[in-house]
Amino acid sequence: MAPGNKPRPGSARGFSLIELLVVVALIAIAAATVTMAMRDPAEAQLQREAERLAALLETARAEARAAGLSVSWRPVRDASGDDFRFQGLPARIALPSRWLGAPVGVDIQRATALVLGPEPLIGAQSVLLRLGQERIWVTTDGMGPFEVRHDGGAAP
Template identity: 50%
Template structure:
């Protein structure tokens, strides 16, 4: 009798499955860093805006957030509070689209406001950090 040498269908399926799982793992590990960085910047900005909004309401002092060429700044907070808040993006490639000035208080209702941020490496991808004036600032992709 002849014995044919080769692989069984089950062995081939197992190898193909292992290759597929390895490909998915590599794809997830190599996720676009500028996209991840932009999402991180937007979430950080939303948290900073909420922090400044709470400080404005607590002190009764009007606070503004303004984009600058180097990053951004908070205006109106007491000197100690302003020093505690950052003034630059984590990634120098992050930019604000348009001239964004947000008024953060001291009134509890501030009106709808938004800021659009993007990354120089992917100018077509923009995230919106916005509030309707009642709810906290949230991050959403620009449609």
């Protein structure tokens, strides 16, 4: 016992209210951290793939504008092994054509082809991506960059 901290005769020993509140707060913070860290793996993979696709589309769009080329992006549904393809880019620019999460890849829905350039204004365009029950949009209004939007049930 610390000097000056002697219990009074007849008083009960135990924890103070402050000590109990600190412990409960630490437990709540730890539980919240664990809950936030435990994301659905399909949701996390789809988010990562959508952000990657948005970055690839912006890269191709910038190259199309800089070189004055007509560039487009298309989903591929053949035996080539590709999931999507950029058309019109010079051979020196080799952008990926597969999802990172193979063999369980992302399904491309509601997209035929996206026109990426050479015009600075390309018109509103969107792609719906799906993985399991998760759905996410990659969209642009034609003036701004492609961005990732979570599915609200309808096309943006």
